[in-house]
Amino acid sequence: MALRSPLQPLPRPSVGVKIRACTRGRISDVGCGPWRRRRKEVDMATLGNLCVDIVLNVPALPPAKKEERKEYMEKLAASPPDKKFWEAGGNCNLVIAASRLGLHVITLGHVGKEIYGHFLLDVLQDEGIKMVGMSESSEAANFGASYETLLCWVLVDPFQKHGFCSRADFSHEPAFSWMTRLSESVKVAIQESKVLFCNGYAFDELSPDLISSALHCAIDAGTAVFFDPGPRGRTLFNGTKDQQRALELFLRLSDVLLLTSDEAESLTGIRNPILAGQDLIRKGLHTKWVIIKMGSKGSILITKTGVSCAPAFKVNVVDTVGCGDSFTAAIAYGFLHEMPGVNTLALANAVGAATATGTGAGRNVANLGRVLELLRLSNIDEDTKYWTQLLEGNLEVPEVRILSKASINGSNGRLLHVPIQTVVSQVLNELEAEAACGRRVLQS
Numbered sequence: 001m002a003l004r005s006p007l008q009p010l011p012r013p014s015v016g017v018k019i020r021a022c023t024r025g026r027i028s029d030v031g032c033g034p035w036r037r038r039r040k041e042v043d044m045a046t047l048g049n050l051c052v053d054i055v056l057n058v059p060a061l062p063p064a065k066k067e068e069r070k071e072y073m074e075k076l077a078a079s080p081p082d083k084k085f086w087e088a089g090g091n092c093n094l095v096i097a098a099s100r101l102g103l104h105v106i107t108l109g110h111v112g113k114e115i116y117g118h119f120l121l122d123v124l125q126d127e128g129i130k131m132v133g134m135s136e137s138s139e140a141a142n143f144g145a146s147y148e149t150l151l152c153w154v155l156v157d158p159f160q161k162h163g164f165c166s167r168a169d170f171s172h173e174p175a176f177s178w179m180t181r182l183s184e185s186v187k188v189a190i191q192e193s194k195v196l197f198c199n200g201y202a203f204d205e206l207s208p209d210l211i212s213s214a215l216h217c218a219i220d221a222g223t224a225v226f227f228d229p230g231p232r233g234r235t236l237f238n239g240t241k242d243q244q245r246a247l248e249l250f251l252r253l254s255d256v257l258l259l260t261s262d263e264a265e266s267l268t269g270i271r272n273p274i275l276a277g278q279d280l281i282r283k284g285l286h287t288k289w290v291i292i293k294m295g296s297k298g299s300i301l302i303t304k305t306g307v308s309c310a311p312a313f314k315v316n317v318v319d320t321v322g323c324g325d326s327f328t329a330a331i332a333y334g335f336l337h338e339m340p341g342v343n344t345l346a347l348a349n350a351v352g353a354a355t356a357t358g359t360g361a362g363r364n365v366a367n368l369g370r371v372l373e374l375l376r377l378s379n380i381d382e383d384t385k386y387w388t389q390l391l392e393g394n395l396e397v398p399e400v401r402i403l404s405k406a407s408i409n410g411s412n413g414r415l416l417h418v419p420i421q422t423v424v425s426q427v428l429n430e431l432e433a434e435a436a437c438g439r440r441v442l443q444s
Helices: 066-077 091-100 115-126 184-191 200-204 208-220 232-237 241-253 261-268 273-283 323-336 341-356 368-377 384-391 420-436
Strands: 019-023 026-030 042-047 050-057 086-090 105-109 130-133 151-156 162-166 193-199 224-228 256-260 289-293 298-302 307-311 400-404 415-419
Touching: 042 091, 042 184, 042 323, 050 091, 050 115, 066 151, 066 162, 086 091, 086 115, 086 151, 091 105, 091 115, 091 193, 091 323, 105 184, 115 130, 130 184, 184 193, 184 208, 193 200, 193 208, 193 323, 200 208, 200 232, 208 224, 208 241, 224 241, 224 323, 232 241, 232 261, 241 273, 256 261, 256 323, 261 273, 261 289, 273 289, 273 298, 273 384, 289 323, 298 341, 307 341, 307 384, 323 341, 341 368, 341 400, 341 420, 368 420, 384 400, 400 420, 415 420
Parallel strands: 042 105, 042 193, 050 151, 105 130, 193 224, 224 256, 256 289, 307 400, 400 415
Antiparallel strands: 019 026, 050 086, 151 162, 289 298, 298 307
């Protein structure tokens, strides 16, 4: 299949000329961005990866051997645990966090008609999120267990280490392999969205061809594509020809790529995360941003013309489940609102850190009070030695902006320190402008 030519970017407005108007409680932006080709009512749609997490404390994590793990999971599933252990999982974490940030989001996927499916739909509805089914009802009528909602058993041992089990782990075929084409309602939903998000876990459920067709549907509609290969990236890289082809398409045609530093290295063979990100930018046809998640160190945003870095906020980490999804929601917010790279990373780091201070994900992702508290405290883990070492060498970038506690006038060569007080003020003003337009912002 021939790759499409790059989208031609529309002219970016001059600084201070971004125009906004409140329309039925939503913001209409006039400026650059592929979604400006047609009026789009939805900020972001997510593709697949809908599941119910069953979070249980166990004396020991499940065994490593595949057959023993499968038997272990089947024993767990034999009798449904108390509903207090259920939580919305997968891409639900992302859409809930994004909705609480004020974005208008929908999720595209499949849930069954059993008790778990009803639970998931109720959670999404309570959060003001619409779910669009990926299958025609007649298409799935005779597929039995493979039509049921996916469950992910999230097992936590006494040392707070996590283990995960799902029926998708024990099949060579995607969980919903009976799904062969995009429904018309899904096509329309993609066309009406400004951003389509997909991650590597979608390949556990849907065929590579079906996922690729969603990618091309988005490109044809001028919908920006976000892709996070996640831990499945290595599997896809070494997988079937169809998986490899789909991975290559997403890496080349996505507008925004999100990876950990380890994932970036595994896909490029380049250890330095900035150089790895620049390699992905060069190979991409549409790629505007590459986001590198550096864990407890912070995050990096790479474009064709520069690099932005933001150290992480210091928090007491309780649980990291859902932190990456919350982080991504804020990256989407910054992209859609054309925020500067450093501002976007500061918000994303704060939202991810706020989620880490609670237990579990789903309805437990970041709330407004905690995010605002972290931003106002501005207590970032400014490891000068680490960032200096990372930024040394022959990095092919004219300017690096780094979030800093210190207010430093000017720059040191190509390194420009951006005071966190300035960034926090701008981010808070952005969120307040959203609230003034009547949009839902992170719930307190």
